[in-house]
Amino acid sequence: MTxxxxxxxxxxxxxxxxxxxxxxxxxxxxxxxxxxxPTTVVAAFLLLPTIVALMTDSTPGRSxxxxxxxxxxxxxxxxxxHLWTQGHYFAQALSTVGRAEFWLIAYTAxxxxxxxxxxxxxxxxxxxxxxxxxxxxxxxxxxxxxxEQWGDQVTGEEQEPDATxxxxxxxxxx
Amino acid sequence: MSDTSQDEGQQAGRRGGQVQLGRHVRxxxxxKLPALSxxxxxxxxxxxxxxxxxxxxALVFSEDNPPREEVIPPLARIEGQPIVTPVDWGVVPWDGxxxxxxxxxxxxxxxxxxxxxxxxxxxxxxEDQLIERLVKPMTRVLRDVFDxxxxxxxxxxxxxxTGDPATQEMMxxxxxxxxxxxxxxxxxxxxxxTQANTIGRGPGDPRDDLYALGVLMAMLLRGGNPxxxxxxxxxxxxxxxxxxxxxxxxxxxASLKLMEPLRGLLxxxxxxxxxxxxxxxxxxxxxxxxxxxxxxxxARRAFRFNGREYWSAPALAHALAQDWRxxxxxxxxxxxxxxxxxxxxxxxxxxxxxxxIAKSSGQSDDRALAQLLIALDPRAPIRFRSMAVRVExxxxxxxLAYNREGERELLTEIILAKxxxxxxxxQVDRSLNTARxxxxxxxxxxxxGSTDPGYxxxxxxxxxxxxxxCLSPLVxxxxxxxxxxxxxxxxxRAEAGAPNTEPIDRHIAAxxxxxxxSQTIERIASSTGPRQQDVMRKRALLHLLARLQKKFGPKKLxxxxxxAGRFASDIVAGYNNxxxxxxxxxxxxxxxxxxxxxxxxxxxxxxxxxxxxxxGFQAAQQEYEQIKQEIAWLEDGGLTSDANVARATRxxxxxxxxxxxxxxxxxxxxxxxx
Numbered sequence: 092m093t094x095x096x097x098x099x100x101x102x103x104x105x106x107x108x109x110x111x112x113x114x115x116x117x118x119x120x121x122x123x124x125x126x127x128x129p130t131t132v133v134a135a136f137l138l139l140p141t142i143v144a145l146m147t148d149s150t151p152g153r154s155x156x157x158x159x160x161x162x163x164x165x166x167x168x169x170x171x172x173h174l175w176t177q178g179h180y181f182a183q184a185l186s187t188v189g190r191a192e193f194w195l196i197a198y199t200a201x202x203x204x205x206x207x208x209x210x211x212x213x214x215x216x217x218x219x220x221x222x223x224x225x226x227x228x229x230x231x232x233x234x235x236x237x238x239e240q241w242g243d244q245v246t247g248e249e250q251e252p253d254a255t256x257x258x259x260x261x262x263x264x265x
Numbered sequence: 266m267s268d269t270s271q272d273e274g275q276q277a278g279r280r281g282g283q284v285q286l287g288r289h290v291r292x293x294x295x296x297k298l299p300a301l302s303x304x305x306x307x308x309x310x311x312x313x314x315x316x317x318x319x320x321x322x323a324l325v326f327s328e329d330n331p332p333r334e335e336v337i338p339p340l341a342r343i344e345g346q347p348i349v350t351p352v353d354w355g356v357v358p359w360d361g362x363x364x365x366x367x368x369x370x371x372x373x374x375x376x377x378x379x380x381x382x383x384x385x386x387x388x389x390x391x392e393d394q395l396i397e398r399l400v401k402p403m404t405r406v407l408r409d410v411f412d413x414x415x416x417x418x419x420x421x422x423x424x425x426x427t428g429d430p431a432t433q434e435m436m437x438x439x440x441x442x443x444x445x446x447x448x449x450x451x452x453x454x455x456x457x458x459t460q461a462n463t464i465g466r467g468p469g470d471p472r473d474d475l476y477a478l479g480v481l482m483a484m485l486l487r488g489g490n491p492x493x494x495x496x497x498x499x500x501x502x503x504x505x506x507x508x509x510x511x512x513x514x515x516x517x518x519a520s521l522k523l524m525e526p527l528r529g530l531l532x533x534x535x536x537x538x539x540x541x542x543x544x545x546x547x548x549x550x551x552x553x554x555x556x557x558x559x560x561x562x563x564a565r566r567a568f569r570f571n572g573r574e575y576w577s578a579p580a581l582a583h584a585l586a587q588d589w590r591x592x593x594x595x596x597x598x599x600x601x602x603x604x605x606x607x608x609x610x611x612x613x614x615x616x617x618x619x620x621x622i623a624k625s626s627g628q629s630d631d632r633a634l635a636q637l638l639i640a641l642d643p644r645a646p647i648r649f650r651s652m653a654v655r656v657e658x659x660x661x662x663x664x665l666a667y668n669r670e671g672e673r674e675l676l677t678e679i680i681l682a683k684x685x686x687x688x689x690x691x692q693v694d695r696s697l698n699t700a701r702x703x704x705x706x707x708x709x710x711x712x713x714g715s716t717d718p719g720y721x722x723x724x725x726x727x728x729x730x731x732x733x734x735c736l737s738p739l740v741x742x743x744x745x746x747x748x749x750x751x752x753x754x755x756x757x758r759a760e761a762g763a764p765n766t767e768p769i770d771r772h773i774a775a776x777x778x779x780x781x782x783s784q785t786i787e788r789i790a791s792s793t794g795p796r797q798q799d800v801m802r803k804r805a806l807l808h809l810l811a812r813l814q815k816k817f818g819p820k821k822l823x824x825x826x827x828x829a830g831r832f833a834s835d836i837v838a839g840y841n842n843x844x845x846x847x848x849x850x851x852x853x854x855x856x857x858x859x860x861x862x863x864x865x866x867x868x869x870x871x872x873x874x875x876x877x878x879x880x881g882f883q884a885a886q887q888e889y890e891q892i893k894q895e896i897a898w899l900e901d902g903g904l905t906s907d908a909n910v911a912r913a914t915r916x917x918x919x920x921x922x923x924x925x926x927x928x929x930x931x932x933x934x935x936x937x938x939x
Contacts, residue, residue: 154915158922165929172937203925208918215913219904227899230892237892241841241885 129184133174136188137167140201159204166200169193289314290353290370292323301373303442305330311370313352320373321352324442325359325366328744332369332441333468334732339413340441347428347436348406348417349374356744363757365744367734374436376427379485383450387422389488392523394433399425399485400526402434403478404544411471411541418445418468420477421453422484444665445469446658451497452490453477456509456533459501460583460653461646464665464672467658472538476509479530483513486523491515498587505580508560509533525552533560535644566608570595578609578618582641585634586648593630596622596637605641617691632682639684643691647684649675656685656702659709660729663722667736673722680709680725705729718774719790727779737772739764748780749817752810752825759824768828769793769806777809786812800839803832804870811866823860830857833869841882845874 124131141160148155170193177183187193237245282295293310301308301322311321326332341351352370359366380387390398403420410417417440424438442448446466451459455476458466484490491513492500503512509531519527526547529539539547560577567574568581571588575581581601585592595601602622605615621640625633635649646655652675654662659676666672679685685706689699712724726733735745735754743754755768774790789812792805810829814822830853837849852868903909 150911150915152915152919154919158918161922161926162929165926165933168930168933172933200929204922207921207925208914211914211918211921212910215917216905216910219910219913223899223904226904227896230896230899234889234892234896237885237889240843241882242843244841245882245885245889247886247890 127179129174129179129181130171132181132184133170133187133193134167137170137193137197138163140198140205144205155205155208158208159201162204162207163197163201166197167193169196284357284359284368286311286323286355286357286368286370287353290321290323292325292357292368292370294325294359298322303439303448306332306442313370319352321370322373323368323370324439325357325368326442326744327366328734328736328741331732331734331746332367333443333445334367334441334746336415337369337441339415340410342413343406343409346406346409347375347402347432347434348410349437349439351441356746356750363761364742365754367744367746369441371439371441374426374438375429376436378423378438379425379427379435380422382423383490383493385422387484387489390485392486392520395482395485396523398428398433399435400478400482400544401548402428403437404541404548406437407471407474407478408541408545410474416445416468416471417474418466418477419443419448420474420481421449422481423450424448425481444661446473447665449477450490451500452492452495452513453480455535456501456504456579457535457645457655459497459504460586460648461655461658462651462653462662462672464662465646465652465654465658467655467661469655469657471541472535475530475539475541475544479527480509480513482523482527483510483517483531486519486527487514487517498583501583502580504533505561505577505583562609562611562614564604564608565610566604568601568604568608578605578614579642579645582638582645582648585641586638586645586653589631589634589650592638593634596634597630601637601641621687621691628682631678632684635679635682635684636687639688639691643688643693647679647688649679649682649684652676652679654679656688656706659685660705660725664726664730664733667722667726677713677722680706680713683710685709715791716794717791717796718769718771718794719778719787720775721771723771723775724779727776735772735776737770737776739766739768739770739773745776748777748813751776752813752817752822753819755810755828756822756825759828763824763828767793767803767806767832768825769809774809777813781816800836803835807833807836807862807866807869811862814862821860822862823857826857826860826862826865829862829865830854833865836869840875840878841885842878845878849874 138160141156141163144159145153145156170187170190173190173193174184174187177187282293284292284294286292290311290313293312296310298308298310301324303324306324306326309323309325311323313319313321324332337351337354340348341354343350349371352372354367354369356365357368358364407417417437419440420437424440426436426438428434428436444464445468446454446458447463453476454461454466455473458469458473461467492503495503500512506512510528513531514527526539526544529543529547532538561579563576564578567576569575570581570584571591573584575584585595602619605618609615609618618637618640621636622633625636628636631650635647638645638648646653646658652672654676659680663673663676666676683706686703689703689706692699708728709725712720712728713722715721723736727735732746735751737745739758740751740754743750743757745751745754751773755773758764759768769790774793778787778790786809789805789809793802793809795802797805807829810825814820833853833856834850837846837853840846840849849868849871853865856862856864856868
């Protein structure tokens with residue numbers, strides 16, 4: 092519930108982002124992409140899984156994008172490093188994009204991200220099943236202790252009015 | 266006191282038909298003295314080791330007929346006068362079963378009683394004999410009695426003795442054995458005393474004793490009772506018609522000298538009646554003109570009731586009181602009001618009657634007639650159906666009538682109807698201390714207005730009758746005439762086998778409040794009633810017993826503590842926490858072993874412990890409820906739900922991804938640098 096609320100708040104925040112913010116972002120990113128055009132070309136090809144994830148991600152906080160993007164980003168770094176060390180030119184960028192090992196590294200990393208995201212739920216469900224059973228056992232034991240210590244009245248069921256719990260416990264001592 | 270020591274105490278108090286009272290007095294219970302016994306107490310010979318030659322006798326009382334305990338100490342201080350006075354008194358062990366009685370040891374009267382019974386012939390005395398043998402000594406005696414702020418209220422030929430043959434002075438007999446005014450034949454009572462029921466006469470005041478002395482003088486002068494065999498009703502009507510002096514003396518002539526005290530003592534107007542100073546002045550030679558009989562105002566026209574004519578308001582009131590049913594009918598007809606206005610000849614009195622009739626409209630017929638009778642004859646006792654009682658005698662009458670249901674109900678109704686207050690409003694006699702009587706009447710009314718323990722008739726009895734023994738069935742036979750004796754009496758009851766009841770009842774609650782005069786005790790005692798919750802009641806009774814032990818002892822009460830321990834266990838069972846209960850149970854057991862009610866109440870009802878237990882229980886209940894909710898949430902799939910798994914997946918995936926990415930970066934950095 093809290094998460095849903097968080098997501099809604101976040102969504103509202105995105106919806107609420109004004110046109111001026113978008114313009115400001117574009118005003119920075121577009122010149123930067125043009126200025127670093129070789130890098131932009133390499134990234135555009137190798138970060139394609141992240142771009143797809145970004146476009147399809149509807150989870151709160153865009154966690155799929157983050158998960159895939161982080162690993163995809165790290166997987167893209169060898170290609171970018173290669174470009175920067177071999178010369179930051181458009182031709183070199185196309186040469187780098189043409190090398191299969193960079194595609195393999197970037198897309199494998201992205202696939203790992205997807206794998207993590209898709210493989211976790213069954214594992215977590217299993218973990219939570221075990222955790223639930225353990226916790227219920229602990230709680231029931233505590234309830235039993237309370238009952239033993241305070242009697243069945245502590246359960247609040249069939250509780251008779253407690254005559255001794257008068258507002259003035261020492262009414263006769265004054 | 267342990268069982269053994271108590272038994273030893275009883276043995277010490279009672280050995281072989283001898284009962285020891287105090288250190289010096291011994292009562293021989295093996296033979297009775299029928300001549301000195303009364304219908305309320307048996308008499309036995311007694312001896313005092315300080316005065317071996319003295320002729321003493323003991324009157325032994327049970328709770329059913331207690332003596333006038335409040336007059337014993339004052340009378341005991343009278344010395345050298347011809348009156349039977351107490352020498353020693355107190356509670357004594359009476360039999361092997363632990364019964365206790367109240368014994369009063371007195372000097373035996375000297376000589377023969379003037380009249381063994383009401384039929385006996387009285388001797389006639391010459392005037393000089395009457396003065397020397399009766400009036401002189403009785404004046405001295407009554408002066409001493411009145412100086413001690415008490416009254417005798419048993420002056421009659423059946424209680425006056427011929428006295429010492431040497432001095433020839435007559436001797437006044439005992440006045441403790443009967444409630445005040447109940448032993449005198451009605452002729453010795455004033456008109457108002459005669460109109461009252463026997464239990465409603467009360468201790469009265471010195472003028473009642475002086476009136477009785479006057480009656481005795483008149484009888485001895487003429488040698489008998491002229492109204493012997495008359496009914497009380499006839500005596501009243503005759504006294505009202507001609508005055509007491511004329512009714513008693515008839516045609517008997519008294520010398521002018523003796524006529525003075527006779528008329529002075531026998532005048533029916535209390536304000537005009539001689540007091541003890543007048544009598545002493547007369548002895549000292551001061552001449553007072555003989556008082557004329559103060560007869561009630563005669564009406565211009567008689568009021569006819571039940572075929573007889575009544576010429577005065579008091580006579581009519583008396584007649585109406587004697588036939589209550591017809592009295593109610595006549596009152597309803599309005600004839601009395603008309604008669605008072607037209608014929609009474611006393612406008613103020615007629616107005617008072619008119620006002621009281623107007624005020625009493627809407628009340629029950631009985632209450633209205635009672636008020637009308639007060640208005641007709643304000644000096645008369647309060648009359649209500651078959652009960653007639655003087656205002657100051659109401660508390661004692663309640664005590665005497667406690668076991669007589671009809672009379673008790675009537676007295677209760679009198680108080681609840683505020684008839685004493687109405688009576689006082691009608692008084693014109695300024696010598697009456699109405700403020701004291703009003704205050705007492707209001708208190709009686711408030712006590713009867715509550716049904717809680719510590720109130721009701723029982724409170725009225727003990728609050729206003731000092732020395733009246735506690736009538737609780739739990740201590741009956743122990744003669745508890747002081748609150749100090751209450752716990753030992755309950756201890757004996759417990760030793761004999763504690764009943765399945767609580768050790769406090771309405772009598773004991775009222776008795777404790779009346780004796781301790783403590784608001785705390787009053788609050789606690791009133792909480793022992795059945796309207797209270799069970800545990801509250803038991804707590805209250807334990808606290809009450811503990812307070813009594815703390816204040817009056819004794820230190821050890823093993824049987825009573827065991828008895829009270831039953832109720833302590835019920836209180837302990839009220840603790841919620843098991844460990845607290847176990848600890849409290851152990852402390853209760855220790856208190857029972859130590860025979861201490863104080864320890865017992867501390868063990869069973871520790872306020873701090875109770876507070877902690879209540880707070881702990883509340884916290885435990887909250888915790889239990891929270892756990893219940895958490896279990897329900899878990900069982901409803903709180904953790905395993907799709908939403909929770911999705912949320913966890915998002916968080917965990919992000920974290921793992923960040924971790925692996927970080928590792929990858931580190932590795933690449935290492936490779937790049939290398």
